[in-house]
Amino acid sequence: MKIAVDAMGGDHAPEIVIEAAVNAVNQLDVEIILVGNQEKITQKLATYTYPKDKLHIVHTAVEILNEDKPSDVVRSKKDASMFMGLAMVKQKQADAFVSAGNTGALLMGALLFVGRIKGVDRPTLAPLMPNDKQGSLLTDAGANVQCRPQHLVQFGEMGTIYMQKVMGIQSPSVGLINIGAEQEKGTDLTKEAYQLMQKAKFRFVGNVEARDIPKGDVDVLVCDGFVGNVLLKFLEGLGMTFYQNVKNIFKSSKVGMFAALLLKKQLTAFKKKLDYSEQGGAPFLGIDGVVIKAHGSSDAKAFYHAIRQAKVFAQTGVNEEIKIRFS
C-alpha cells in the first residue's frame, strides 16, 4: 500500500512528517510518498535509517501560507504539496493521503481534486473525540457549518460505516447532539433530523445532551459543523485549562510536588487523554479516496498514528461500503 503524505503541512513540518514517515515504513508495511520540498526533505531524511525502496519523494516548491485563503489557493496553487498529494489519490498513484495543513484548503482540495462519492451530498470531517471510553466519532466537526436535515442523516450513515470498519464496532450507536432528550427539543434542523434518523438504517439512539458526551456511551455523535467545531475547540481549550489547574494544585506545596513526581506516569496519561491531537487524524468521509487530516500541531507520534489510520481506512474498505450504501 502506498500512502502519500504532505511533507509541508502543519506547525512542525517538514521535520515531524519525515520522522513519522520513516517510522511508518519501518513499522507499518507501507510505502510512503513524501510530497514537498525535495532539498529540505532529503536533508532531514539523511539522519534516519529506513528501507530506501519504500520511501519516495515527489518534489514541489509551492507552499500554502498561513495567510492564504483556501478558496484562492485551490485555484492559484495547484502545485502545492497538499493538492499534488490529493491528485495522486485521484489518479490511484496513492491509496491514501495524510496532511496536517489547513483544514479548509484540504476540504476544498479534496472536493475539487478527488471528488465526492456519488450519492453523498456533503463530505464530512469526522475526528474521534476522546472520552472515558474508546472515543466517539464527531460528525461534522467543521466542514459544513450550515446543514440540512438530510446531511445529518448522511453523516450518521457514514460515521456508522467508519466505526464498523476502522474501530471494529459491530453495531455503532448514533446520537443527535441536542439541548434536551425529548424528540421535540432543539432547532428546526434537529427536529427534522430526528424524524429522519428514526427511519434511517443505523442504530439511532436519540438525542444526546452535551453533558453526556464525555461519558462516551454513544459511538457516533451527529451535529452541524458549527456546533461540532465549537465543541471540539472548547474541549481543546478546557483540556489545557484543566491540566494547568491540576498542575497548580501539585505545585502549591512541597508535598504536592513530591506527589507529582510519584504520579508522573498517571499525570502524563491524563494530559494525553485531554489532547485530541493524540487520537491520530480526522478522516474526511464521503470523499472518493482516503484523505486524513492530521492535527496542525501534530508531533511525529500523532502524525504516525494518522498514517496508520489512513492504512486501516484504505484496507478495511470504508469507501467501498459507503459507495454500496449510497448508490
Next chain:
Amino acid sequence: MKIAVDAMGGDHAPEIVIEAAVNAVNQLDVEIILVGNQEKITQKLATYTYPKDKLHIVHTAVEILNEDKPSDVVRSKKDASMFMGLAMVKQKQADAFVSAGNTGALLMGALLFVGRIKGVDRPTLAPLMPNDKQGSLLTDAGANVQCRPQHLVQFGEMGTIYMQKVMGIQSPSVGLINIGAEQEKGTDLTKEAYQLMQKAKFRFVGNVEARDIPKGDVDVLVCDGFVGNVLLKFLEGLGMTFYQNVKNIFKSSKVGMFAALLLKKQLTAFKKKLDYSEQGGAPFLGIDGVVIKAHGSSDAKAFYHAIRQAKVFAQTGVNEEIKIRFS
C-alpha cells in the same frame, strides 16, 4: 427590599430554599417571601432562628411536576409557586424572584406573567460561565434556540449592562462565539451579527473561538441559545469527568491518597471551580422585572448566592438602564 423565592422548585426543594432564605434574612438586609406549601415550609422553618418579621410565607399547594410541559403549565397551573412568585414581581409586591424550578416554565412564565421590557425582542438567559478569571456572561444559554442577528446584538447590549452594573466592569468586552477569528467565518447568522455588532454601542472585540473561552478574556459571550446550551452542558459534563479523572490519579497509589489528604483544600476549590452551579443563578435579561434562575441542583449556599444576586440586580438598576437604552 423584598425578594420572593420559589420554595418548591429544584431538586432539593423546599429544604435548601428555606435554609437559603433564612440565611438571606439573617445576613443580607432583605425580606424574603417564601412561596409554596405552607405546612412543609412551616415545619422546616421551625428548626431555624431568624427575625420573624422579615420572612413571610405565601401559600400554594399547586406544584409543577417534572413531567409537566412548560407550555401547558403556564396556563393550567397558574397557582403554582413559580407563577405566583412571578405575578408578585409584576404587581410590585416583590422586587425580585428566584426559582430553581424548570427553566422552560420559568422563561414562559416570566414572559407571560411579567412581560418583556419594551424594545427587547427576545429576553435571554445569561449565566456566568466559570473560567480562570471572574467568569464570562454567556448569552443566550438556551432561552432562544433559533435567533436572528438582531437578537444577538440585543444579547450583547443587555449583557454589557448586566456586567457593568452587577459585576462592576466599566467597559465590558463582548465577543461573538464563532468557528474562526476572521470576520467572514461561520454561519449566515454569525456573519450578519458580526456586521451589526461592529456598529453597536458596546465594546465588540470580534469573534471568539471556543478554545479561548476558558481563558476568560471576554466579559460577554454572545451566541444563539442552542450553541450556548450545548457549551454550558458540555462544560458541566467535562467538569465531572475531569474531576473524576483527577480523583483516580490520587487514588491510584498510597502516596497519591496521602497527597490528596494534604491537598484537600485545593482539590475542593478546584471542584467548585468546575461547577457552574456554584456561580449563583442565571438572570433573565430583558424581562420587565428581576427574575433569577437558580440551578436545579443548587444547594443552600448556591441558592443563597442567587438571592444575593437578585438583590444586587434589583439594587443596581439593571432593568432601568436596559429600558433607557432600548427605548
